[in-house]
Amino acid sequence: MRSYDDGCPAAHALDIVGERWSLLIVRELLLGPKRFTDVRSGLPGASANVLSDRLRHLEAAGVVARRRLPPPAASRVYELTEWGRGLEGIIVQLLRWGARSPAIPLDTKVGTDAVILTLRSLFVPAAAQGLDLAVQLVIGERFFSAEITDRALLLNPGMIEHPHATITTDAETLKRLTIGKRSLGVALHAERAVVTGNQDLAERFLDMFRLPESAGAARPDFER
Template identity: 40%
Template sequence: MKSGKVTRGAESTTKRWYDDACGTALALEFVGERWSLLVMRELVFGPRRFGEIKTNLPGISANVLTQRLESLETAGILVRRRLPSPANVQVYDLTRWGHEAAPLMRDLGRWAARSPRHDPMAFMSGASAMMSLQTLVDPARVTDAEMTVAFAMPADHFVVRTGRDGVTVVRGAEDRADVAFTGDTMAMRRTIYGKEGFDREGTLALSGDPAIAQAFVDLFALPEKADAAATG
């Protein structure tokens, strides 16, 4: 009688962390190393150059970032490509399969934000700030609130649309937005999550209808913290 052993093909040459067939175990092998999931987060809204990724991940060394990019590329999660002229620079981009992890990152972020240890005012990259909008929106209200909002950050621009599809984000500028915000991610959090208003010191500068801007801000809120019994 033949053995029931399952051959792993190319995977047999790769060292496995866990002797476990569960997809969760395999997922941890792909993204469980420090920085891996955050590298993916920085690519959710479009390709980035090496230096841009490194700038938005304070504390990561160039050597470690190179290793993580290589391992994610080997796993088929991201690809390297060169932008056409006149840019003509190498960038990293998520594959179609890599993009499928974005909802998982949002769900994980929503869960972790309920921890008393979560500090909403720690460093946050532009991509992380935009993902927080997708994560912390009120799903019961967003479908009836159709708006286009532009964010001009010091090193990045994003366009956020709300409505039947929830919150969608694309990297880039938009001249015909309903309202436009200017400021860094700290100002964004003070305005949107801290509810400190607009055009004040440390908050977002507003261009457009204040009523529309306030309606946008009202769609978002930090989640309630898990109680001590739940975390103990």
């Protein structure tokens, strides 16, 4: 990996995380530690050799650390260091900035972590006016708690004891139900989603996310 050989802190930051896949590895670790196979599952376009190389580089730089989970798991995981977690704000701003692109590839598939972080970034507080709400999201075998209070969203891995609604779906369908504005009824009919609890509140939750205005020409709609 070549250096910019520039004393500017921004150039030094890019020496650390500017290589292809590096920031996306950080994205994959923002929601918690992962095994190598789980990181690779979230980045299917990267080869195992490239991911290994980037992880070694990030570990040497102090952005990522490795540790072994206690039994019965007893597997090695990668996690962000305290300094590495400081990149979350940068990832969020990149998500918001990229979402304004008129050429954003809306129909390209995304992984679970990318969708959750996108929802964090594109939440519209005004749409939650006067509502306290707890929604359980189940994406594959993973659980995420979405809690809305005082027009603020807390969206994290985990379970909620008494959610108002539970939405079970896949990452791609969740993306289309939120920023793609696909009808929940259509997704339910196509068996791409299941809702238990209050369906009206589930629909209101899904409507709390918006793509920002395009920075240029009108972007194409999602394929339905």
